[in-house]
Amino acid sequence: MPDADRKDTPEQAEFRAYCRDWLHTNKPSQPPVRIPLGALELSDPAALQWLQVWQKSAFDAGLVGCDYPVEAGGGGRNNCQTIANQEMQRAKTPFFPNIIGLGMAAPTVLLHGQEEVKNTLLPRLFSGEDIWCQGFSEPGAGSDLANQQTFAEKRGDSWVINGHKVWTSLAHFANWMILLCRTDKTDKYNGLSYFVVPIQTAIGKGVTVRPLIKLTGETGFNEVIFEDLVVEDKYRLDAVGAGWKVAMTTLSHERGAGELVTPSAGGMSQENTKSANTSSPSALVDLAKTSYRNGKTAADDPLLRDEIIKIMIRQEAFRQNQRRALVPALIDHPMRIPLQNKLIGTEFNQDLAEIAYDIQGAASSLYLNDDNALGGGEWQLAYMNSFGVTIAAGANEVQRNILGERVLGMPKSK
Amino acid sequence: MIEQPKNFGFGEDETMLRDSAKKFFSDHCGADKIHRQVAGNPDIHRNIECIWDKGLWQQITELGWTAACVPEAAGGIGMPLVAAVALAEEAGRAAFPSPLISTFNTTFVLRECNSAAANDVLAQIAGGKPMSLAITNQQGSWEPTDTDVSIDNGQLNGTAWFVQDARKAEGLVVSARSAAGIGLYYVAADADGVAITADGIIDLTRDQAHISFTGVTAIEVAAPGAGDTALAHALPAIQAVIAADMVGAGEWLLQTTVEYANTRVQFDRPLGFFQAVKHPLVNVMLDIDRAKSLAYSAACAIDSDPERQEWANTVKLAHMAKANASDMAVFASSRAVQFHGGIGFTWECYVHLFFKRQMHNQMLFGDARYHRAILADMLIGQAA
Numbered sequence: 001m002p003d004a005d006r007k008d009t010p011e012q013a014e015f016r017a018y019c020r021d022w023l024h025t026n027k028p029s030q031p032p033v034r035i036p037l038g039a040l041e042l043s044d045p046a047a048l049q050w051l052q053v054w055q056k057s058a059f060d061a062g063l064v065g066c067d068y069p070v071e072a073g074g075g076g077r078n079n080c081q082t083i084a085n086q087e088m089q090r091a092k093t094p095f096f097p098n099i100i101g102l103g104m105a106a107p108t109v110l111l112h113g114q115e116e117v118k119n120t121l122l123p124r125l126f127s128g129e130d131i132w133c134q135g136f137s138e139p140g141a142g143s144d145l146a147n148q149q150t151f152a153e154k155r156g157d158s159w160v161i162n163g164h165k166v167w168t169s170l171a172h173f174a175n176w177m178i179l180l181c182r183t184d185k186t187d188k189y190n191g192l193s194y195f196v197v198p199i200q201t202a203i204g205k206g207v208t209v210r211p212l213i214k215l216t217g218e219t220g221f222n223e224v225i226f227e228d229l230v231v232e233d234k235y236r237l238d239a240v241g242a243g244w245k246v247a248m249t250t251l252s253h254e255r256g257a258g259e260l261v262t263p264s265a266g267g268m269s270q271e272n273t274k275s276a277n278t279s280s281p282s283a284l285v286d287l288a289k290t291s292y293r294n295g296k297t298a299a300d301d302p303l304l305r306d307e308i309i310k311i312m313i314r315q316e317a318f319r320q321n322q323r324r325a326l327v328p329a330l331i332d333h334p335m336r337i338p339l340q341n342k343l344i345g346t347e348f349n350q351d352l353a354e355i356a357y358d359i360q361g362a363a364s365s366l367y368l369n370d371d372n373a374l375g376g377g378e379w380q381l382a383y384m385n386s387f388g389v390t391i392a393a394g395a396n397e398v399q400r401n402i403l404g405e406r407v408l409g410m411p412k413s414k
Numbered sequence: 415m416i417e418q419p420k421n422f423g424f425g426e427d428e429t430m431l432r433d434s435a436k437k438f439f440s441d442h443c444g445a446d447k448i449h450r451q452v453a454g455n456p457d458i459h460r461n462i463e464c465i466w467d468k469g470l471w472q473q474i475t476e477l478g479w480t481a482a483c484v485p486e487a488a489g490g491i492g493m494p495l496v497a498a499v500a501l502a503e504e505a506g507r508a509a510f511p512s513p514l515i516s517t518f519n520t521t522f523v524l525r526e527c528n529s530a531a532a533n534d535v536l537a538q539i540a541g542g543k544p545m546s547l548a549i550t551n552q553q554g555s556w557e558p559t560d561t562d563v564s565i566d567n568g569q570l571n572g573t574a575w576f577v578q579d580a581r582k583a584e585g586l587v588v589s590a591r592s593a594a595g596i597g598l599y600y601v602a603a604d605a606d607g608v609a610i611t612a613d614g615i616i617d618l619t620r621d622q623a624h625i626s627f628t629g630v631t632a633i634e635v636a637a638p639g640a641g642d643t644a645l646a647h648a649l650p651a652i653q654a655v656i657a658a659d660m661v662g663a664g665e666w667l668l669q670t671t672v673e674y675a676n677t678r679v680q681f682d683r684p685l686g687f688f689q690a691v692k693h694p695l696v697n698v699m700l701d702i703d704r705a706k707s708l709a710y711s712a713a714c715a716i717d718s719d720p721e722r723q724e725w726a727n728t729v730k731l732a733h734m735a736k737a738n739a740s741d742m743a744v745f746a747s748s749r750a751v752q753f754h755g756g757i758g759f760t761w762e763c764y765v766h767l768f769f770k771r772q773m774h775n776q777m778l779f780g781d782a783r784y785h786r787a788i789l790a791d792m793l794i795g796q797a798a
Contacts, residue, residue: 007420285794300797305790306783312793313734313786317704320711324703327421329429330710340700400693408672408695410686 008083015066015080019087022061027091028054035268037278037378039099040169040388043219048131048173051097054265055128063088064102064263065126068110073123081261092267100170101125101132103262105178107253109196110260112237112246121176121196126263133174133199135165135181135224136247143398144414146188146244150181150226152195159236161197161206161229167392171209171222175200180247183240192243196235199224206230216384254393257338276375278353278382281312287375291359298359307355314348336407343399346389353383416724422714423496431482431493432500438477439508442470445666445764448509452618456761462612464581464621466511475542480517485525488536494717495651499658499709506662506775509767511619513544513579515659520545520587522651524635526644527598532635535585535600546583548574548625549645556780558589558596558645563627565590565638570599570607570627578778580610580623587635588627595639599632606630617774618767650732651716652779657709657739660775663768664702664742667750670765671695674754685753694749701742708735730792737785743772 008016033046042048058064059073063084068074096102106125109118124130141147150163163181171177177199184191199207206229211219238246252258277283285308288299298304321344324330325337356379357364366373367380390396404410424432452465474480482497484490498518505514521539524532539545551562552575563572570590577586580603588599601608607630613622636644672695675686685691712731719728747769751758758765776782790797 288794296798299794302787302790302797305794305797306786308794309737309786309789312789313708313738314704316711316731316734317708317738320707321703323420324422324707324710327424329421329424336699337703340703344700397689397693400696401689403696403699404686404692408668408692408699410672410676410692410695411684413687413689413692 009079011078012080012083015077016083016087019063019084020091022063023087023091023093026057026061027093028057031094035094037382037385039095039097041218041220041385042097042170042173045173048097051094052128052131054094055096055098058088058093058096058265059127063265064096065106065122066263067260068106068122068126071115072110072118073126079261081263085261085264088265089267093265094268095266096128096263098125098128098131100134100178101128101130101176102264104134104250104254105132105176105196107258107260107262108178108194108237108246108250111249112194112242113196114234117196117234125176130175131170131173133168133171133177133224134250135168135177135179135197136250137167138164139166143395145180145247145394146192148180148182148192148243150179151185152181152183152193152231154183155230157233159195159231159233161195161226161231163226165224165226167212167221168209168224169221169392171199171224172211172219177224178250180243183243187241189244190241192247193240194237194243194246195231196237197229197231202229214385214388216381218385251394254342255339255399256341257335276356276378278356278375278378279349281308281315281352283375284308284311284352284356284359287356287379288359291361291363291374293359293361298361304355304359307358311348311352311355314344314351318344318348333407336403339399339403339407342393343396343403346386346396350383350386350390353379353386357383416719418714418718422710423494423717424500424710428493428497428500431479431497432504434477435479435501435504436507438474439504439510442473443508443510445509445670445767448511448619449764449767452511453761453767462614462621464612466513466582471512471544472542474512474514479514480521480542480544481540483518483521483525484536484540485533488533488540490536490540495654495713496710496717498651498655499713502655502658503662503665503706503709506659506664506771507666509619509663509666509771513546513582515655516546516579516583517544518655519578519648519652520547520585522648522655523547523549523587523598523644526647527636527640529635529637531600531633532598535587535633535635538585543584544579544582545585545587546577546579548577548580548586549589550574550576552624556649556784558642558649561589561591561596563588563590565592565597565599565632568631568634570601570630570632573624573626575624576613577610577623577625579621580625581612581621586625588632589641589645590632592638594637596642596645597634597638598636598641598644600635601627601630601632615774617770619771620774647722649779650712650728653732653736653785654709654712654716656775656778657705657712657735660739660743660772661702661706661709663772663775664698664705664739664746667746667765667768667772668695668698668702671698671750671753678755691753695753698742698746698749701738701745705735705739705742708738711735726792730789733785733789733792736780737782737789740776740780740782740785743776747772 066075066077066080070076152159179195183193208225291298368377481490482493486492551560607628609626610623615622712735715728
């Protein structure tokens, strides 16, 4: 988008110029280690450390938490995070490693936490010195999130927590967790409470983190066991019994539909590697031009051409939807487009990678550990990994329920 | 990159026009009324009819709808293309039987002719005269260079096929071949030598015909060699407007089916409780939103780039809009029939009006696969 079309406020325009200038001289150069596709795939401590240095430098420069209060480590600006995000994307920076902290914990702590907790935890969250994870899912509470069994019992001024969380991304690196648990066994929804709890400092003292291996062969998520973890009452967010309401704050931000814009950077691609950019249809075209089927290139196969164009249309439509979502006169329900984003984005990436599988024919059997794999085997990895996000953060079946119920006004499916 | 307005060009005037169209259709064109009007005779072997309300046409021309996108120099209002897109969307939502879309399409072609003769015809459109395009051959080709009509010594001979709203139109813009290439010609629909043969079509809200021309004296609006270029320049606007008609009809189908699913009870629950019904309807909504955003963006790209500096981008968006809208139209109408159950399979349920309009629209000016094949050549490269 040309700058002239942005219609920035004076504050935004000044901040944009500042960001662009800062990024020009301070964007990190190529990393010394392999950086995975996203923060949720982080498993190498060296990669994490390198990304933490980048997040800290962006935070110190004022590009992270721009719209949060100054006391909580923020920039105290108005609607400037979007500007910083646009400029970081434009500069093709690395991504931020503390993705759960920035996207889910920060708005929830800000909107529901005590002053002291906000002011001590948020600055280290924004800087990336503390990594956060999310303790929502349990063996018996997936799509049925309110079926929480992890229990917090009040003992004196503190809470004692026992239970079992699963699919906990980044827990192996995390200092803190946002935790949804039960404080009353007699009321499914009103019996929930919400805490922030320490992880790293409590390992061996009530917290056990065990890695789970994904179907890709990678680590990245975990199960977390609580056995008599003692947590101070000040780390409770909002009232006892208000956990479901607080969780909705977290989830609306996770789905990109919250009131606070998530600090987000990205766009960097690693040079000098064979790795394919698995989120780009134009990379799919390149793949099709160098893959062979029946003695012709896949780019000449009419059926594959049709599939490639279908996915390109979806990409363009997503872009134009985002544009239309900003024009109140052109939308009949304010959440109609924002609530689609998680669903559409994750299925787009899944289908894109699936077509890449089809394009490669016999070569689609090759994986990261084979030198002949096209694009370094990253398409196959991306396809397998894509199920992480179509399932996580409310499986897409749950997203369709939400859209049907909140936007179309259909009866609740439960 | 050419600067485009954030609101796709939907300023105050365009939004007011759209809202007044919404009100007009809800006042005059409820589905029950349209059904009584056009679906009186279900007999498959019925005589081919052309039913429309000329009084309503009179009213919409007085409201300025046909003049909206006629340039001011030709006596029109000179609004951006999104105005026509907005009106087409509302017309589709009402399954409005009228030559409105055909008249828009003729307007878009004449706007690209840059001739005094074309401006004269545009002035007639601004004055409320319904028009249509006779530019398709017997094979149903949508290519601007394909026509079965020829011109020689100022006289048209041959037959144009798949002419929309042919019996409502008072004037026709005809593409015809001569040694010097494709030209465009205006003829009055009742001129000597023009024979209109109605097609028996499924869509109850339209009429269609093939028209033979036998020694018809015609007015040249685009010279031989310039006609196919004018058509090619108008096609993105035509595709965007048809897509918008489908978006509107899609919204009617979605809302109507959701209402039915919320009230019809089976197994002691409304149908909409069941995810087998709810999730496909959400998918219909996702499809409609995609088609709507693409149609608006195509119209906006045309409005923003009168010099055609980024023409390839405009053409791309319009093909995408029509491709996506065609698939959406089929999906939205099939789910509407299916989820209405037994009643949805009957003539008395209004759903079939929209189902049939969508099936007609999805092929009009190229179905989804046609547009995707063109996009593949543009974005992947010609296949070997």
